[in-house]
Amino acid sequence: MLESLAHIATILGAVGLLFALLTWQGSRKSFHHAVITNCTTRFQKLSSKLGQLPLTTETVQQYLELCNExxxxxxxDFLPQPIIDEWLDGMLSFISLRREDxxxxxxxxxxxxQPDTDLSPPFSAEQYLLLKNFPRLYYAFRLTLQAEKVIIxxxxxxxxxxxxxxxxxTVIDNLHSYKEQPFLKHLHRTRAEAW
Structure with missing residues (x-):
């Protein structure tokens, strides 16, 4: 009798774990969808302002905040790779890679x-300085000499x-190495020691 109860408890435990896993996966997918929808909606609201040159500093600030987020x-890992590839390609239309040296x-x-074609991003020099307020963006859009040679x-x-x-x-590689920056490592180490 006890052996039968043990098997039933094991089966119920496994079913419970499976149900919890499926619920967690559904919640995660729902959250990811909400993130994508939120960012897309915010970009759509900004897009009409981004099409009006010259850009206002307020519009540039809002766009950089969205990109940083x-x-x-x-x-x-809240976004699937194809989404971030598309979003980064779009960002490159506004934010140029910046040579490190x-x-x-x-x-x-x-x-x-064409001699009259201006392919530079629409940010003014002053607005481009706003990037320094967003260390993640600033680091992600940097360009080493080696990376420039590869691109060319x-x-x-x-x-x-x-x-x-x-x-x-290149931006994706920079993002991966951004996590390894000394100041971020120190933050993670300090928080781990506090716990």
Whole structure:
């Protein structure tokens, strides 16, 4: 009799764990969907302002806040990879990669550029300084000399679309290494010691 009760308890425990896991997965998917919907809605509200040049500092500030939040969600695995790839590609239309050595902005060399074509992001120099208020964004959109060589090599070999994809990969690589920055490691270590 006790053996039968033990088997029943084991089965009920397994069913309970399975139910909890399925509930947790459903909640996680629902949360991820809410994050994506929230960010998309906020971008749609900003998009009409982003299309009006020159941009106001308030619009740039709101856009950078949204981008910084989206990068946080990516770092925290709240976004699927295809979503963040698309969002980063869109961000590159407004935020240029910044060379690490001299802080100059990087633009893909144009194979057949029109002399009157301005491909620079719409931020003014003063507005670009706002990036420093967002360490994650500032770090993510930096460009090392090695990464620049890779991007230009990809453009020569495969064209500008592939180079743009390589720029997205550069930002993703920077985000992954951002987590390993000494000040963040110190925060994690200090919090772990406090617990």
């Amino acid at each position: 989206e990068l946080f969600y990516f770092e925290s 001299d802080e100059s902005l990087f633009q893909l060399p144009q194979v057949s550029a 090599g990809v453009q020569r070999k495969y064209g500008p679309d592939a180079a743009r994809a390589q720029m997205v990969l």
